[in-house]
Amino acid sequence: MNLTLKVWRQSGPDDEGRLVRYEIEDVSPDMSFLEMLDVLNERLILAGDDPVAFDHDCREGICGMCSMMIDGVAHGPQKNTTTCQLHMRHYKDGDTIVIEPWRARPFPVVKDLVVDRSAFDRIIQAGGFISVPAGSAPDAHAMPVPKVDADDAFDAATCIGCGACVAACPNGSASLFTAAKITHLGLLPQGQPERGSRARAMVEQMDEEGFGGCTNTGECTAVCPKGIPLDTIARMNADYLRASRKSG
Amino acid sequence: MTATIDRGKATEPVTQIPSRPRRSRRRVSSNSLKAVMAVSGAVLVLFLVLHMAGNLKIFAGAESFNGYAAWLREVGYPLLPHRGLLTLLEAGLVVAIAAHMYSAIVLARRAANARPVKYAAKVKSRADGYATRTMRWGGVIVFFFVIYHLLDMTFGVANPEGHEATPFDRMVAGFDPSRWYITVFYVISVVMVGLHLRHGLWSALQTLGLARRYPVLKASAAGLSALLTLGFLVVPLAITFGVVR
Known part of the structure; x- marks a missing residue:
């Protein structure tokens, strides 16, 4: 499936930051949300761009590192599910997904989607x-x-x-x-x-x-x-x- | 023998983001402010129950209603001075409202301060509905309603019969069919009060750490709010529709 991503890009704590639009093709429904971002990052690196920074570690829903606001919902649309356990089968071709970091004063943005x-x-x-x-x-x-x-x-x-x-x-x-x-x-x-x-x-x-x-x-x-x-x-x-x- | 292990990037010191300097001024904790809101809110709910019971006496006729209003001023006499207990209760209510509003304002400011950058996507609510989301502005609307209500029924300034009339006459004149827009305003405001209570009732128990069995608790809160709302609505509606005259 083909998706449009609007991802929060912020080069550092002092940068103002902005939503950047990416078109991503051939997303497999079997991918996890983070794997979809991995694919995006591979393509960004190949194109010579800075990859999207995001927190992740275990990728099995137990470490608590992944942290993304997906279309205005923390960890996305699946209940009782971390972002890493969210799979692309919950999306359909042509969807636009807005991805933002957690927003709170005590959680300052380090870079892109990573907060402290x-x-x-x-x-x-x-x-x-x-x-x-x-x-x-x-x-x-x-x-x-x-x-x-x-x-x-x-x-x-x-x-x-x-x-x-x-x-x-x-x-x-x-x-x-x-x-x-x-x-x-x-x-x-x-x-x-x-x-x-x-x-x-x-x-x-x-x-x-x-x-x-x-x-x-x-x-x-x-x-x-x-x-x-x-x-x-x-x-x-x-x-x-x-x-x-x-x-x- | 010495071994040098090069762990590369993984063990390089990470640049630390300095934590915000600790505030020197000690603030009242948000939990304590919430407890103040819960207790002052409970006082106001008790008042509403009594207020509703008093209002319903209008169905027993002018004599009963006016008698009740007079009794409120004479209760405890001669041990207490004329209007003694009533003044005490009024002072208590003013303190409760002031405490409730002060805490709400401080907490709302702290909440706004906790999220300086808003989300770009519309944040989807996944939990409780309208009643919860309208607590703050609903509270402000209720406050302005209370001011108008006092000018209307207590001081008689905004009432066609004025301050000198009996409470019954003021009430009946206030909701006269020709003043249907006033009745509409009261209905909307009382529904706002009901919504405020629907969240406020169980929320207060949660804040005080007394909440148990949430489905029962929330249903009871909704039931009691509905009861109070209906109890308050039936009087102005009865007058406007000519049941009480």
Whole structure:
């Protein structure tokens, strides 16, 4: 199939950037979205142009590197799917696809479609440590965890930190990401000693980075490739408010 | 023996983008501002429930309606001064509205600041609909409606009967069939209030960390908003269509 791409090109953080139009022929429906961009880049290189910079790593939907706003939807039209797992069979001949980087002040564009997501790392860092004996492996079943909590904690832990939640949020809020991390530790016994201080520090770091506040629009969970549910945000809010009440 | 391993480009230091300088001024967290919005919103919802109940007394006749209005001013007397409790409640409402609006404005500004460069493609909403997207501007419209409503029904400035008339007369005159456009304006505004509540009710519980079982929660929020909207609409419509005169 033949497609028209409108790709955000920006040579560096200080460049203004613009959408550039590319016509690309003979796209196989079996290609992944990133493979389609690989083909575009091969052709750009052959033509002596600068290839489109985009983040990618595992290409199997688990690393969280790929990050593209495709036609105004983070990770494109497939639900619960990262860009790398989106395939061209969902498009048809003659389609025009607009590809942009995540847009948020805390995610500055490095080049083209690549944004710097180290704000997420700093939120994680603000969470600090958990108090567990790190020496020998613990005895099996020494620490009982209710099945429901284990499942919910695991669901939250599947967050790959891709930033789609921020990209889709009309407020540029990182609440779903932060809430997933807070929930995954907060539901488990190992996470209890620092539960309050962790929630507080991470929420405050999220503000510090310049992310907006949550207005419960649910756009984040709708585009999340891992389907992190909105109730993680309720848990974050509860933990944060409880911790704030305790320590003033 | 020494081995030199050349890892090439892969291990070259990457030029770091400097992180933004930390703000020295400590701000109120967005979560705390949202909690303020949730609590002040809850106060306003409680008020709306009482307000609606009071309005519906119009169907019990002028005496009942005016009696209720007079009672509001005399409740607790002589322990409380004349209009004592009412003034206290009014002050509470003003504080709630001010807190709600202040938080909303600060949060909206932070949100705008969090996305300085907009998307070129139209961002497709994949989640909740109209009610959620109209919270901010809907809130502004409701605010202006409340101002007009106070001028109309409380101060009587925008009411044909004026301030000296009984509450019943003011109400009936205000929604007289000849003033059908006022009724239309009220209907639109009350529907805006209903939409605001539809998202606001469950959102408040979410913000306070109390949200559970979302389908039930959202359905209840929609149900309660619909109930309040209908309860408020039935009075002006009944007057305009001549059921109450």
